[in-house]
Amino acid sequence: MRTITWNTEGRCLTYINQTRLPAELVTVETQSVSRLADGIRRLEVRGAPALGVAGGYGAALSCFSHKNEGTFQGFCHAVKSDAAFLRATRPTAVNLGWGIDRVLQNAMAEDTPAAAYEAALQEAQVIEAEDIALCHRIGAYGASLLPDTCTVLTHCNAGALACVEWGTALGVIRSAVEAGKNISVLSCETRPLNQGSRLTAYELHADGIPVKTIPDSAAAHLMRKGMIDAVVVGADRITPDAVFNKIGTYMHAVCAHHHSIPFYVAAPYSTLDNSRNEADVIIEERVRDELAVCGTRKLMPDGVETINPAFDATPLALITAIITDKGIIRQPYTELAGQDGRNRP
């Protein structure tokens, strides 16, 4: 089952509602840009590559909803306004804006709203198909880096659920297993929203790949005990000086460096962004309730504020290699500065 895809019969977008996992596997079907924006904000659909696909389909849905409105100029104006609204839902993951821009560029090259919608939908479907292929390429490159028998630590969810299928970091693990390697995984729970314990553990367990969940704070202890051979994580944005990924990634990189454990980042080329440096990237801040409440239970006294960043930046000096769909990039990472900047206000 694909994490996110186009439902041709229903002429709507369909995606797995990840907030309901692992308790139940349910999908959301929508034709509405504002419903999709709400779903992205709530992390129903999440993970950088899946957000790229969602952005692409969001732009196509916008073209569809405005296709009977006035002039082509008016249509373009309305679609661009939807695009800005969608892009603002999650500022750190570069793929969301990348997917929106790529689809809009195709749509705006047409001269009628109907043709623009067709072009937009077609391009979004190409992005979806490409994502599947590139995850397998990342997997094959990354699998070659892992020893025949090893325990891999991963953080957050960079799996099939963060992409269309297969995954980036978990794609590396899946490809290594497929190649006959004996891999077991330690999945950090990834507080506060538990993408690791809810999603990574769910995916790997379903595939029969040995996985144990650990508290985020246990990683350093287990590295010191020699229980972790490599770390593989995904990325939300890679600038010429840093890798942005789920909060907690930086602390694992520091610990891995201290213990001489290889630290790999797996991500598509579309996550590379040389249009800005670390200091210019907005780190998404999540709401207090995500830390302070669990269901109906209070986890903090009223009146205490939180600092709840969703991502952190890991300097490239701490990263052994970046595994992309075009090959493996290593120190001194000069290719990152050369990548065409594709971003985005």
Ligand SMILES: CSC[C@@H](O)[C@@H](O)C(=O)COP(=O)(O)O
């Ligand atoms: C292949 S997904 C890479 C990243 O997007 C992933 O590691 C991550 O940090 C996701 O954060 P999320 O807040 O769940 O969207």
